Amino acid sequence: MFIVPVGKKQIPDPIRGGFLPPEGGRVDEHDIYWQRRIADGDVEVVKEPKK
Template sequence: MTRITVYPVEGRVVPDPELGGVLPPEGREVPRDAYWLRRLRVGDVSDRKPAAAKASAKAAAATGSAE
């Protein structure tokens, strides 16, 4: 089965039926099935890495701080 990488949209807690628990903020590779395609369609997850996460990681690296 084809797999895709998805990221939770800010403010959303998305259950992961395959591994249990919730989808982590850094995203996860998941099966491209009806469940995840529905989550994409309704806007619970995105297939693009969140820009805010990239920006905060760059800022932490630039200042030498780790939050």
């Protein structure tokens, strides 16, 4: 799934290290870490932008 941070939050990315980019990124939809970030309102699922 493709997610983006809500607002100007910096969301740590434990898999890649660093932070989720402001433009968002693709993550494993079954990863409990990302499911929790969605539930907490830190990130939102969006349609992946076309390249």
